[in-house]
Amino acid sequence: MKTRVVISMLVTLGFLTICLPAAADSVLYQNGEFRGVWSLYVGNGSEVIDTFNLGTNSVITGFSFAFWVGQGDAPKSVNWTINNPEHDLELWGTFNLTSTMICADCVSWWWDVDPTIPGLDAYTSTVTGLNIPLPPGTTGLTLWGGESVNGGGLWWDAASWGPATIIYPPWDDEYGSEVFTIYGTPVPEPGTVLLLASGLVGVAGLSRRRHL
DSSP, rough: OOHHHHHHHHHHHHHHHSSSOSSSSSEEEEEEEOOEEEEESSSTTTTTEEEEEESEEEEEEEEEEEEOOOTTTOOEEEEEEEEEEGGTEEEEEEEEEEEEEEEEEEEOOGGOOOOOOOOOEEEEEEEEEEOOOESSEEEEEOOOOOETTTSOEEEEOOOOSSSEEEESTTTTTTOOOOEEEEEEEEOOOHHHHHHHHHHHHHHHHHHHHOOO
């Protein structure tokens, strides 16, 4: 009897472990690293849409971006929309940003044309504590209405051609997309969960027979 109870508990715990996402977040998608190229404005009245592709059902727990602001300023917040037409999904909200300076008075490629123009400050801005379930497939990420601590706007650092694709504004074909990373946990497909669970049950049955 004790053997049956122990085996039952082990199977249950194993099944729960498979069903629940891993505690540690991982990088679900990365679109380049800080490149040092001042790109598109995502302040008041402007938006930028990049696409990304996840291979499986996932739960997004955070983002990181590379932003530029005026000297002595810092990123504060940015509005966002996530859209997946294939699954009729549209979510939106505001990210309150936690930012770490990359460099002060940086010289961006754009400013090289006129050295007298002061450089901008560059930051890595992160968002954590999210719980956004997303299906696989191509999804649009829109950033708009970005705001700095001093009330200015944000400029998104340009990535070096992908793997994401920019779809708005359509004329921005010089860079291809912007820098961002998505963190989270993949969610196992139901069929995979059932298959692994049945395997655990089979192992439990063998163990039980051996003890009879």
